[in-house]
Structure formats: C-alpha cells, structure tokens
Amino acid sequence: xxxxxxxxRHEVTEMGQEVTLRCKPISGHNSLFWYRQTMMRGLELLIxxxxxxxxxxxxxxxxxxxxKMPNASFSTLKIxxxxxxxxxxxxxxxxxxxxxxxxxxFGNGTRLTVT
Amino acid sequence: DQQxxxxxxxLSVQEGRISILNCDYTNSMxxxxxxxxxxxxxxxxxxxxxxxxxxxNEDGRFTVFLNKSAKHLSLHxxxxxxxxxxxxxxxxxxxxxQFxxxxxxxxxxxx
Numbered sequence: 001x002x003x004x005x006x007x008x009r010h011e012v013t014e015m016g017q018e019v020t021l022r023c024k025p026i027s028g029h030n031s032l033f034w035y036r037q038t039m040m041r042g043l044e045l046l047i048x049x050x051x052x053x054x055x056x057x058x059x060x061x062x063x064x065x066x067x068k069m070p071n072a073s074f075s076t077l078k079i080x081x082x083x084x085x086x087x088x089x090x091x092x093x094x095x096x097x098x099x100x101x102x103x104x105x106f107g108n109g110t111r112l113t114v115t
Numbered sequence: 116d117q118q119x120x121x122x123x124x125x126l127s128v129q130e131g132r133i134s135i136l137n138c139d140y141t142n143s144m145x146x147x148x149x150x151x152x153x154x155x156x157x158x159x160x161x162x163x164x165x166x167x168x169x170x171x172n173e174d175g176r177f178t179v180f181l182n183k184s185a186k187h188l189s190l191h192x193x194x195x196x197x198x199x200x201x202x203x204x205x206x207x208x209x210x211x212x213q214f215x216x217x218x219x220x221x222x223x224x225x226x
Contacts, residue, residue: 004158031212033212033214035216040218041218042121042204042216042217042218042219043159043204043206043216043219045213045214045215048212048213050212055212056213091158091159093158095212101147101164101166101208103149103161103164104151104159104161104206104214105161106151106158106159106160107158108156108157108158109156109157109158
C-alpha cells in the first residue's frame, strides 16, 4: 500500500499565478478530503468527496479555490489567482467508506509558498 | 468556531516520564474521537481512537481517556520516548464524514 500520494511536495509561486495541487488516494478508499494547515487555525477542512462527488465545499475560502475529482484515483486542488495568504501546507487524505469511524489516511502534504 | 480545542500549543517532558496531552470539545454530538501524530514534513498518522461508549482505550504506551460530562479527552504516553516528539492532533468526526481537528500540541521528549 503506497499510501496517499501528493505532488508536488513543495511549490513556490508568485502572487497571481495559478497553482495546482495533486492527490492520489489509497486504492479502494471512496472518500477524499483536502485540508489546509496553518499555525493559527490548525487543520481546516476545505472540501471532501464521496465516490468522486463533492459533498461539502463550505470550507473553501474563496472562489479562487476549486477542486475536482475526475475519477477514483485522482484529485486536484487549484488556486487561481494565488495570493500570499494562501501560503500553507495542503494535505490530502482518504478514507474507506461505510463507517464514519474509519480513520483518515493523510498524504505528506504540499507546502505552498506564494510570494 | 473551534469545535475541538487544544489549549496547550507545546509540552516538554523528560524521557521515561508521562506525557499528558489534553483536548476539549464543544459539540455534544461527537461520539468518536481520534488522536493523530505528525512528524515534520509528513502527514498526520492515526494513533489511537475512542468511542463515546467507553471512557478509556489503551494501546501499548498510549492511553486515551474520555470524560463526556466535561467534554474533555486526554492522551497519556507512558513512558515517553524521544521518538514520541511530534505534534499531536485530536479530532472528532461528525455526520457526513467531516472531521474537526484541534490546532495541535507539539510534544518534545527530552533525552
């Protein structure tokens, strides 16, 4: 089991540029989550998918953020245009379906720096 | 509004002693709680969980205690080891698979 795979590990970009973060969940997991970690707010849920369908995107901070899951093995989080306050570590996590008492499995995150 | 709170951002403990990490929650609908451990440059990894029907769950050196009336849970690590140095998050899921996380406590175990 390769775990949740995120790319890139680090992304440095200039304000105004488009940023795309990628995630491959664990095979067989049918729920996928995008989180953002900051010092002030800890781990914030941005959006999650069940069976590739977005269920709750109320955590997405602005319309500049969008997420897609075109199939069960791939998801993207896009920021366009990026701003310095978007600098954070973004985590993708997946979970087996069927029970809300299953733990989340996290990737190693993408550290985004917007200058 | 933080529904899961960890009020101690950091904790230092001598190797071999007990580490106690605390977590408070506000939503009485939470019925399951998890602790995650995070090393630098890695994602959080699941450590231990507890259902609200229990008040204690033990796994090796790690024990989680739940006090429902106080809406409080704690993670005890005995004995603490240098490899336990990490950030610990408590979390609670609610309907719809939404997980609420605390802001984390950074544990340093001093050799």
